[in-house]
Amino acid sequence: DVKVTQSSRYLVKRTGEKVFLECVQDMDHENMFWYRQDPGLGLRLIYFSYDVKMKEKGDIPEGYSVSREKKERFSLILESASTNQTSMYLCASSSSGQGVTEKLFFGSGTQLSVL
Amino acid sequence: DQQVKQNSPSLSVQEGRISILNCDYTNSMFDYFLWYKKYPAEGPTFLISISSIKDKNEDGRFTVFLNKSAKHLSLHIVPSQPGDSAVYFCAAVMDSNYQLIWGAGTKLIIKP
Numbered sequence: 001d002v003k004v005t006q007s008s009r010y011l012v013k014r015t016g017e018k019v020f021l022e023c024v025q026d027m028d029h030e031n032m033f034w035y036r037q038d039p040g041l042g043l044r045l046i047y048f049s050y051d052v053k054m055k056e057k058g059d060i061p062e063g064y065s066v067s068r069e070k071k072e073r074f075s076l077i078l079e080s081a082s083t084n085q086t087s088m089y090l091c092a093s094s095s096s097g098q099g100v101t102e103k104l105f106f107g108s109g110t111q112l113s114v115l
Numbered sequence: 116d117q118q119v120k121q122n123s124p125s126l127s128v129q130e131g132r133i134s135i136l137n138c139d140y141t142n143s144m145f146d147y148f149l150w151y152k153k154y155p156a157e158g159p160t161f162l163i164s165i166s167s168i169k170d171k172n173e174d175g176r177f178t179v180f181l182n183k184s185a186k187h188l189s190l191h192i193v194p195s196q197p198g199d200s201a202v203y204f205c206a207a208v209m210d211s212n213y214q215l216i217w218g219a220g221t222k223l224i225i226k227p
Contacts, residue, residue: 004158009156040124040219041219042119042121042204042217042218042219042220043159043204043206043215043217044217045214045215048214058214059214090158090159092158103149103161103164104151104159104161104215105158105161106158106159106160107158108156108157108158109156109157109158
């Protein structure tokens with residue numbers, strides 16, 4: 001069974017802290033994505049990666065960075081957490097096989113609260 | 116400006132009846148449309164999709180209709196079952212740009 005695993009289900013951090021969100025997929029997918037989901041706004045893309053060590057900015061990259069040192073792992077980093085980064089963070093992966101028709105596989109999400 | 120809009124935040128339907136979830140888009144360059152379903156405490160899962168060259172795609176109880184002239188698509192669930200209670204997201208993508216553009220979601224509640 002295919003799986004995308006996010007390291008934490010819930011996380012509480014303080015303003016100014018550096019926060020790491022980890023995501024691992026076991027499907028040998030080339031593409032990995034980080035989204036945040038906020039009520040009334042749907043899913044917004046933060047960063048994505050098409051290959052190891054490659055990264056591309058999404059719609060809302062400000063205040064975030066990412067790391068992809070291995071194919072199966074994609075990390076999201078909040079350099080200095082702020083209260084407006086309180087959100088549900090979703091990691092996803094997909095194969096490059098069929099281009100835009102490839103469906104995404106999501107992790108269960110990390111609910112981050114920044115106090 | 117949201118390119119993909121789901122104007123109904125929630126929808127309540129009686130079990131056994133038809134559920135119709137709507138989605139409007141503004142960009143005529145979108146080539147492909149997808150619906151995802153999300154249960155609480157889980158990530159979204161792919162449900163059904165449609166290419167812009169088609170006007171209908173069916174998969175069991177789920178049918179997606181695309182009206183390109185109106186820039187509108189809808190997801191029909193017949194018959195609705197309690198397990199269909201979830202948030203449904205509509206998403207669109209252009210062939211030239213792999214980024215999915217998501218709607219805000221519609222929470223579907225199936226009443227027994």
